[in-house]
Amino acid sequence: MARVAVVTGASRGVGAAVALGLAQDGxxxxxAYRRDHDAAREVVAAIEAIxxxxxxxxxxxxxxxxxxxIASTAIDTxxxxxxxxxxAGVACPGADVVDTPVAEFERQLAVHLYGPLRLxxxxxxxxxxxxxxxxxxxxSAVTDHMRGLGSPYNVGKAAMEALARTLANEERYHGVRVNIVAPGLVDTELGRRFIRAAHGRDIHDLAxxxxxGSVCAPEDVAAVVRFLASEGAAHLSGVRLPVNGGDDDVSSNVAATRVALDELADGPRVGP
Ligand SMILES: NC(=O)c1ccc[n+]([C@@H]2O[C@H](COP(=O)([O-])OP(=O)(O)OC[C@H]3O[C@@H](n4cnc5c(N)ncnc54)[C@H](OP(=O)(O)O)[C@@H]3O)[C@@H](O)[C@H]2O)c1
Incomplete structure (x- = not known):
């Protein structure tokens, strides 16, 4: 009998790559998605095609x-x-903590904590x-740094990770492994919009x-999720795997990226 996966945010980006990848793994x-019906139908068709x-x-x-x-659809089907x-995930506007409405924190927690918790x-x-x-x-790799100008997202992802690590500690005695994947910048709608909003640039300008020397693709993140869902990870639980090439500074630090982009315009980068 086939294994069954429930994937949120599966209409596009990382979630779509994870959904297709898990289908390829059997x-x-x-x-599961929010509102982009055509995109979700395309993902379903791609899975059925294999x-x-x-x-x-x-x-x-x-x-x-x-x-x-989502849960009843999975079990009924x-x-x-x-x-x-x-x-699934959403970005937030880039403002200082002091200027960020509490409602923006609530919006981030709804998607990154309470939704995943209920599911x-x-x-x-x-x-x-x-x-x-x-x-x-x-x-997200943002929880390594908690950079400025993104506090609701930082808080949402930190809460998600706290939930995941606690769940891992509880569920290992029930045969359920729980792990975290923490991407840096990824070439998705969310990533592209973030770079466009923060720098007015195309995401690939940062490559x-x-x-x-390249922007991480959704499939690169999906590969790690697929591994964590596989028998190859049979004894992995409670781990957090960053998928950021080992260095998230440029993609997560808006101020540093501005400087780096200016330097890039002045000539090729030498050394670290
Ligand atoms: N892209 C990056 O640079 C980056 C970096 C680090 C971490 N991440 C994380 O990676 C994950 C995937 O992001 P992505 O880059 O693939 O983003 P994306 O391309 O914008 O896709 C986001 C997905 O989440 C769904 N979604 C958004 N709000 C939702 C809600 N309230 N309820 C249910 N589904 C909702 C969207 O559905 P609809 O299309 O139907 O609205 C879509 O399928 C997110 O958790 C994000 O925080 C991304």
Missing amino acids: HDVVV GRRAVAVAASLADPDGPAT FGRVDTLAHC TQALVPHLREQERSAVVFVS PLLPF
């Missing part, structure tokens, strides 16, 4: 009933869940039914400043 997939089953479910994680809708990948609570009983199952939280 999962039938619940493609011979796996998929169902799309539109539900906002910020809606208290959204996670229950496939009858089991083996892998839960929390990939996890709904699906853990089903994950426990499998001999081995896995939960992966896609956080010469980034480790290995």
Whole structure:
């Protein structure tokens, strides 16, 4: 019998790459998303094209009933869940803490903490039914630095990681592995918009400043999620894997990136 994955944020970007990748690894997939119906249908079609089953479910994680809708779709359609990948996310406007409305923190916590929490609570009983199952939280390398001008996102991802690490400590005795993937800058709509808003630049303009000279692709992040969901990670739980080439400074530090982009315009970069 096929394994079953529930993937949030699966209509595009990292989530879409994770959904397709987990299908390639033998999962039938619940493609959960918020509102981009055409994009979700394309992901479902791509999964079906490789011979796996998929169902799309539109539900906002910020809606208290959204996670229950995703969970019941998974169980009603496939009858089991083996892998839960929390990939949905939203960026926030770049303002100082002192100028950021509390409502923006609430919006970030709704998507990065309360939505994943409710979905996890709904699906853990089903994950426990499998001999081995896995939960992966896609956080962000921002929690390494807590850079300025993004406090609601920093707080949302830090809360997500606290939830994930606590869950890992509890669920290892029930056969459920729980891990965190923390990307740096990724070439997705969210990443492209962030660089456009912060610097008025195309994301690929930063490539010469980034480790290995290129922007991380959604598939690069998905590869790590797929590994964490695989038997190869059978004894990994409670870990956080940064996917940022080992250096997140340029992509997460807006002020440093401004300086680096100016320097780049003055000539090639030499040394670290
Ligand atoms: N891109 C980066 O540079 C970067 C860096 C570090 C971490 N991350 C994290 O990686 C994850 C994936 O981001 P991405 O870059 O792939 O972003 P993306 O391309 O903007 O995709 C975001 C996904 O999340 C869904 N989503 C947004 N709000 C939602 C809500 N309230 N309820 C349910 N689904 C919602 C969107 O659905 P719709 O399309 O239907 O709205 C979409 O599928 C996020 O957790 C993000 O924080 C991204």
